[in-house]
Amino acid sequence: MGDAKDLLCVDAPLSLKRRLIVPKKLLCGPGPTNMHSRVRDALSLPLLGHMHKEFAEIMDELQAGTKYLFQTLNKMTFALAGTGHAGMECCLTNLVEPGDKVCIVKSGIWGERCGDMVTRLQGIPCFVESGKLGNGIGIESLEKVLLAESPRLLYVAQGESSTGVQEDIAMIASASSTHKCIVIVDTVASLGGVPFKMDEWNVGCVFTGSQKVLGAPPGTALVSFGADAVQKYERRRTPVTSYLFDLANNAKYWNIEGFGPRGYHYTGAISSFYALREAIGVVCEEGLIETQRRHQDAATYLYAKLKEMGLELLVSDPKFRLPTVTTVKCPSHVNPLTVTNYLMDNFLLEVSGGLGPSKGLVWRIGLMGPNANRDTVDCIVDHLKCALKATGSSHL
Numbered sequence: 485m486g487d488a489k490d491l492l493c494v495d496a497p498l499s500l501k502r503r504l505i506v507p508k509k510l511l512c513g514p515g516p517t518n519m520h521s522r523v524r525d526a527l528s529l530p531l532l533g534h535m536h537k538e539f540a541e542i543m544d545e546l547q548a549g550t551k552y553l554f555q556t557l558n559k560m561t562f563a564l565a566g567t568g569h570a571g572m573e574c575c576l577t578n579l580v581e582p583g584d585k586v587c588i589v590k591s592g593i594w595g596e597r598c599g600d601m602v603t604r605l606q607g608i609p610c611f612v613e614s615g616k617l618g619n620g621i622g623i624e625s626l627e628k629v630l631l632a633e634s635p636r637l638l639y640v641a642q643g644e645s646s647t648g649v650q651e652d653i654a655m656i657a658s659a660s661s662t663h664k665c666i667v668i669v670d671t672v673a674s675l676g677g678v679p680f681k682m683d684e685w686n687v688g689c690v691f692t693g694s695q696k697v698l699g700a701p702p703g704t705a706l707v708s709f710g711a712d713a714v715q716k717y718e719r720r721r722t723p724v725t726s727y728l729f730d731l732a733n734n735a736k737y738w739n740i741e742g743f744g745p746r747g748y749h750y751t752g753a754i755s756s757f758y759a760l761r762e763a764i765g766v767v768c769e770e771g772l773i774e775t776q777r778r779h780q781d782a783a784t785y786l787y788a789k790l791k792e793m794g795l796e797l798l799v800s801d802p803k804f805r806l807p808t809v810t811t812v813k814c815p816s817h818v819n820p821l822t823v824t825n826y827l828m829d830n831f832l833l834e835v836s837g838g839l840g841p842s843k844g845l846v847w848r849i850g851l852m853g854p855n856a857n858r859d860t861v862d863c864i865v866d867h868l869k870c871a872l873k874a875t876g877s878s879h880l
């Protein structure tokens with residue numbers, strides 16, 4: 485018996501005395517996706533210190549791999565501890581100053597979230613929309629807003645995971661640079677699954693997350709800032725409000741020319757960075773072009789199978805379809821959640837319902853990372869047929 489002074493008022497939860505067990509699921513929603521075995525193995529490697537020379541080498545490799553993924557030679561390229569949102573906050577926090585006008589391409593929920601972040605940073609959001617759910621924007625509507633508003637920055641999600649729309653980044657970046665507007669591209673749901681060429685397309689700033697095509701666990705993000713974006717940061721009239729995301733602080737930790745030598749900023753997310761390094765390594769092994777082709781092939785195969793079932797895609801124009809996340813129209817007599825719940829309860833298969841403007845209207849099927857292949861599509865389609873029949877939702 486301990487002394488009365490040793491008594492605790494909150495007991496250790498019994499459940500935590502047992503080891504953690506989680507079911508193995510096939511993750512075919514809009515993310516996270518399943519991990520490659522090389523990534524999973526990396527998570528159990530021994531910890532290193534965040535300033536150890538071996539970890540510095542891993543950071544250098546991560547940086548080189550990120551430049552490959554983004555197709556950029558930008559020095560200001562690094563990883564962050566934090567999910568895709570951290571990538572978004574890092575780009576916006578460093579670039580938006582109070583009073584800056586930011587044009588936001590809105591084809592789903594991510595444009596809305598960006599608007600919220602811009603407002604919190606005391607920027608002024610203005611939106612450009614396609615006008616039809618499931619369409620990307622065209623040059624005319626973009627030009628109109630660029631001319632009328634003269635924004636300093638433009639945000640666009642290359643892949644809108646809430647609607648399954650893919651925007652034409654080459655067109656958007658080209659139009660924006662004519663108006664001296666720096667383009668920030670959100671590639672969280674698209675990078676590795678579709679072509680992306682930061683330098684060739686003149687993209688000013690980009691970010692992505694670890695948990696989609698890369699197939700690493702959620703919790704890390706990648707960013708890159710081009711020369712114009714870095715110059716905008718350096719000419720700020722006001723300090724960046726986030727210490728953690730501040731560009732110079734991160735650039736020092738990543739030993740970026742002009743900001744080094746490497747020094748402590750925060751304790752790097754050691755094991756998560758191992759996993760991210762391995763996830764990028766998997767893409768390097770396969771090749772970026774081949775990875776993109778595999779994603780397109782799996783998606784095209786899925787479109788054909790869904791058509792055979794009499795199901796329609798939300799994105800009717802093939803040029804706006806995002807191969808990594810497919811939005812399938814849910815027939816009007818069907819409750820989408822009954823079907824997704826059945827898939828989860830009976831097959832441990834995740835297919836998601838809609839989000840934001842697509843809520844209640846679609847199923848979202850993600851084919852990313854190791855799940856982007858025809859065998860996985862066959863499995864999803866077989867289970868979907870079963871679920872439609874069993875829940876009385878079949879319209880065939």
Ligand SMILES: Cc1ncc(COP(=O)(O)O)c(C=O)c1O
Pocket residue numbers: 514515567568569570572594641643644645646670671672673693695702
């Ligand atoms: C296009 C896009 N941007 C940003 C995010 C946010 O990423 P996270 O949930 O990892 O913070 C997501 C997540 O689904 C996304 O699809």
